[in-house]
Amino acid sequence: MITGKDLLDLGYKPGKWFKEAIDYANSNQLNGDSLKNYLETVRPKYIDPYSEPVDFYQNIKAETEEEISNVENVISTMKDLMKTPTLVGGAVMPDACPTGDGQIPVGGVVIARNAIHPSMHSADICCSVMMTNFGHIDPKIVLDYAHSVTHFGGGGRDEFSFLPKELEERMAENRFLNNERSLNFARHHLATQGDGNHFLFIGRSRKTGETVMVTHHGSRGFGANLYTQGMKLAEFFRREISPKTLEKNAWIPYDTDEGKEYWEALQIVREWTKLNHTTIHNATVEKLKFDPVDRFWNEHNFVFKEGDLFYHAKGATPLDDKFVPDSKDGLRLIPLNMSEPVLIVKGNTTDNNLGFAPHGAGRNISRGRHKKNNSHRTFEEIFHEETKGLDVRFFSGNIDISELPSAYKNAQTVKNQMKEFGLGEVVDEIIPYGCIMAGDWEIDAPWKIKAREKYKARQENSEKTDE
Incomplete structure (x- = not known):
């Protein structure tokens, strides 16, 4: 009898697909290589991020000392972003501002295939x-x-x-x-x-x-x-x-x-x-x-x-x-x-x-x-x-x-x-x-008005107590 624990022991991550796979395996008395071969055909196929960023156009350059850090951060952020596995192209505009953490910067354009990124x-x-x-x-x-x-x-x-x-x-x-x-x-x-x-x-x-x-x-x-x-x-x-x-x-x-x-x-x-x-x-x-x-x-x-x-x-x-x-x-x-x-x-x-x-x-x-x-x-x-x-x-x-x-x-x-x-x-x-x-x-x-009023009331009560 195949259970969820057996699938976990085989290294699979739990998900909605477990129930149907377990039912099928037990109904067809699968085990050993036949079980592994079947599980490989029905397991979720994960899409991993790219190891290297997709190329993007840099329509921006630093022209003052103040802008150097900004542009460097924008480009660094874009490089992290462009590893997202749906993306096929991108560009940065001259007014770009970094958001950090691999998120699209303000002033960024990216092209995704079959995907909407909120x-x-x-x-x-x-x-x-x-x-x-x-x-x-x-x-x-x-x-x-x-x-x-x-x-x-x-x-x-x-x-x-x-x-x-x-x-x-x-x-x-x-x-x-x-x-x-x-x-x-x-x-x-x-x-x-x-x-x-x-x-x-x-x-x-x-x-x-x-x-x-x-x-x-x-x-x-x-x-x-x-x-x-x-x-x-x-x-x-x-x-x-x-x-x-x-x-x-x-x-x-x-x-x-x-x-x-x-x-x-x-x-x-x-x-x-x-x-x-x-x-x-x-x-x-x-x-x-x-x-x-x-x-x-x-x-x-x-x-x-x-x-x-x-x-x-x-x-x-x-x-x-x-x-x-x-x-x-x-x-x-x-x-x-x-x-x-x-x-x-x-x-x-x-x-x-x-x-x-x-x-x-x-x-x-x-x-x-x-x-x-x-x-x-x-x-x-x-x-x-x-x-x-x-x-x-x-x-x-x-x-x-x-x-x-x-x-x-x-x-x-x-x-x-x-x-x-x-x-x-x-x-x-x-x-x-x-x-x-x-x-x-x-x-x-x-x-904020309510908070100020509460603070004022506490101050007045405190003064009365002191008297």
Whole structure:
């Protein structure tokens, strides 16, 4: 009688396949070589990481002492990442920032065969930018009206929470999105922009002088909830087919039912994110009572499919129209920082760019490190120095110096390397007038206010006791 212990003694790892194998072996009275031969045909075939990294293109170079460590870390991280056994190619953009631990860096592009890696599109699925050209109108008026209709920081809002019927129906048919949590996020996070480096930017076209609004944000809680489910599913497959692959680089095979439904869920999240941008832009248009001249958008944090190849871009802008089904004249938006223009670019696929361009200026050091480096100065002092001549607003009222220009890579360096490596041609620039960002909204978050009140109450009680 064959048991699970016998299989363990033969060196096999336990799994769901044990039960069926044991039943078959006992039914057919297998033992010795006949048992071993049978087990070899039914055991899971593990896919091990490559011993050497797949080659990737390095569209980046260090031009200052500060950048040397950053670039070295990016390349080291990519080398670890490119051992993932699904990958067949990759590239690094000039704005790349390391994430460490073998994870795809921001500013990285990798091509996987028959595999979707949730960590390689990250929790901020479909982080993207949209522009609306308002024609010849005072940029301050547009910024004021946009400020009155947008929302940054935590939580959601109810006044824009109506979803199109078709979108809700598609969600209801998808195993990853047909739940109350997804529906609540999709409704209540509509017309919100979140925090971090997300922004609402107003400027003027260098070519025409027309006023243009650009918004930058992702899919908020709706996308983050899908990401969480995707990572859990990818981990299940990793344990089953590639246990030696790093957990963060786990994948969902596309040729499974789960893979196809996850791909469809990503497309729904993309549609919602575009709707999120559009809702804010349309609300501004309605307030202004001013017809827009032009509008287009593009994502820079997503997965793009071509046959059985999946291009994962984490902080990289798709240049090739084959990746952007709703492309507008091949034009793409690449923001740099609040004091620099938003670039309007177009370009073609080359061997080294894989059909992508940078997504912005990137960082050389972390937010925390930047704050520490500037701890000898007040936030107000830094803010006034770096935003001189601009109308920069923090929605929460609290300055976040980790989003000021000095927190980012040198914008001119990024533009120079775009040209050097053939990463898109700049056809226009939106010269900054001003922008809105979340700021340090957590200072006044409900849980922090509550904690401050508790602390104050304890202090008062302590003083009374002392009396």
